[in-house]
Amino acid sequence: MTDHYDDRETRDPAQREAELFARLPEVLRRAMAAPAYADRLKDVDPATITSRAALARLPVLRKSELPALHRAAPPFGGFVAGPPGSFARLFTSPGPIFEPExxxxxxxxxxxxxxxxxxxxxxxxxxxxxxxxxxxxxxxxxxxxxxxxxxxxxxxxxxxxxxxxxxxxxxxxxxxxxxxxxxxxxxxxxxxxxxxxxxxxxxxxxxxxxxxxxxxxxxxxxxxxxxxxxxxxxxxxxTEARDGMVVNEELILEIVRPGTGDPVAEGDVGEIVVTSLDPHHPWIRLALGDLTAELPGASPCGRTNMRIKGWMGRADQTTKVKGMFVRPEQIAEIGKRHPELGRLRLVVTRSGETDVMTLKAEAVAASAAFQSELAATLRTVTKLGGNVELVGAGALPNDGKVISDERSA
CATH class of the missing domain: 3.40.50.12780 (ANL, N-terminal domain)
Known part of the structure; x- marks a missing residue:
């Protein structure tokens, strides 16, 4: 018996990447035959999506959105071009989310x-x-x-x-x-x-x-x-290497900052986003809500595809503060408005009977004026007041957590 399923698992990573992105434009064209993808990607020329950078400009489709989308346009939310009868089996998962085989x-x-x-x-x-x-x-x-x-x-x-x-x-x-x-x-x-x-x-x-x-x-x-x-x-x-998990063939896996579609820096923890090259039922940038991080290099088992650490928690850290929802997307928006910052983490605690928000932000240069400016941005984006704590670069853990609810039950 060979050690690998086929020689595709051990091909040069650059060759795999080139083959995946050479096929992606046709997969996008097929996806856009479905009305929901046609609407979401209406300004996209599939022929131009031939790299990870180009793919990262497309909108993410969050798995958490699927139940509402499937209810609005049953059974598949308009993301599948073929009728249910064109598939072999038809399933449902809690939500409900309807899945064809x-x-x-x-x-x-x-x-x-x-x-x-x-x-x-x-x-x-x-x-x-x-x-x-x-x-x-x-x-x-x-x-x-x-x-x-x-x-x-x-x-x-x-x-x-x-x-x-x-x-x-x-x-x-x-x-x-x-x-x-x-x-x-x-x-x-x-x-x-x-x-x-x-x-x-x-x-x-x-x-x-x-x-x-x-x-x-x-x-x-x-x-x-x-x-x-x-x-x-x-x-x-x-695999037998027991060193992370090897990404499957036929998939393009990205790791993005929670609440966004923006790829994280290499090695950082973020949300898994997957694009599949199944022409019958393609998924384009499906954000799974699960956290992981990429491992460097190839697996010792000889498989050369991207490796991830495995499941590292949930990306959807939405929480309610003073009766209002605060979402990872909002923390990401604060980061976009202040690109000089590193990692951000909103910590939610209780003081007596009151919810308290503290935004911890990695900053190279700290000043009272900047701290006040950041507090104003926090209020503008979340519609809630909160404290700001500036910390040094690299002080916040690389765990993908952007909202930490530390209130006791």
């Missing part, structure tokens, strides 16, 4: 992630993601089938019946949440059932802390993490 084999682009986790053609895989209405079960099911694996469509729960299936079919692989894997192993130990055939796992959908990683490994299972969404399928995945 394309008819091609590896519709969710997950076979690479499974391969990186050690799954191989001919393996039997126990898939415990839900098959009911939401796409999770089918994301991993179709990905495993595309790789050439046989799938037990178990779904979550009903451990007793799952033990029967495991003892009969002897699956070598598991896909599901890390939490349910532990539940399954614990229940098997208590019931003295044999689940020892399971040797590797691809987990997603829940936190996988170090303590749980070590426990799963101590039970003889090599478990790898994947990051995906119901809209895009598999976005990034862990």
């Amino acid at each position: 394309a008819a091609q084999g590896d519709a969710w682009r997950g076979a690479r992630a499974l391969f990186a986790a050690g799954f191989r053609p001919g393996d039997v895989v126990l898939n415990t993601f839900s098959y009911h209405l939401t796409p999770g079960g089918f994301i991993f099911d179709t990905s495993a089938r595309a790789l050439g694996c046989a799938v037990i469509p178990a779904g979550p729960g009903n451990t007793e019946q799952q033990f029967e299936l495991i003892e009969a079919y002897r699956p070598i692989g598991y896909s599901g949440t890390p939490d349910f894997l532990k539940i399954l192993l614990d229940a098997a130990a208590s019931a003295r059932r044999d689940v020892s055939s399971i040797k590797r796992a691809l987990v997603s959908g829940a936190a996988f802390p170090k303590s749980l990683q070590e426990e799963i490994k101590s039970r003889g299972i090599e478990a790898y993490q994947a990051f995906g969404t119901a809209d895009l399928g598999m976005v990034a995945f862990e």
Whole structure:
């Protein structure tokens, strides 16, 4: 067996970048056949969008907007050109957000992630993601089938019946949440059932802390993490290098300052924005609301695509202060009005029975006059008064947090 799914994973990064952006104009043209994209991109000439800098000028589409957009123009908010009947399966996620599954084999682009986790053609895989209405079960099911694996469509729960299936079919692989894997192993130990055939796992959908990683490994299972969404399928995945997550092929991933579409400096934490090159259902700058940071260099496993640290929290840090919402977009606007500043963080606390806002701002030169000017900008943008604290360059943590609500519950 080779170490990589195909030679595309190890090609020169410049070649990958050139190929992605050579294909992007046609994908944009196809996207603009859908009315919502035609409206959002009406002033865009697709032929000019051939670089990351050009792509960064397009508007972001926030995933948090999708429920309202889908309700206004069901089922897909006007972002899909084809009718529902042109797809293979049709799903919903909480919101509601309606997701179609394309008819091609590896519709969710997950076979690479499974391969990186050690799954191989001919393996039997126990898939415990839900098959009911939401796409999770089918994301991993179709990905495993595309790789050439046989799938037990178990779904979550009903451990007793799952033990029967495991003892009969002897699956070598598991896909599901890390939490349910532990539940399954614990229940098997208590019931003295044999689940020892399971040797590797691809987990997603829940936190996988170090303590749980070590426990799963101590039970003889090599478990790898994947990051995906119901809209895009598999976005990034862990490899045997255990050094961040490698971004999937066919995707352009950007990391932007929360509340904006502006790319962050290399290595800074920001919000994940993804453009997919699926001609049947393209996504153009879909902002997922999840934080991450890019890792430098190529993975030691030999895959050369961009690497990210994995999930690092939520970008939507909107909070309510004195009865009014304060949003990351507003903090970003303050930064635009004062480009000489570095990182910004709005800290919300309580003093007695009153909410208090303090804007912490990295500034090379501090003065009382500038502090007063910044306080005026804070009031203008948020319509709320607050304190300003100027700090030195690099004093605020690189964690992507722009609003920190520190009020006690």
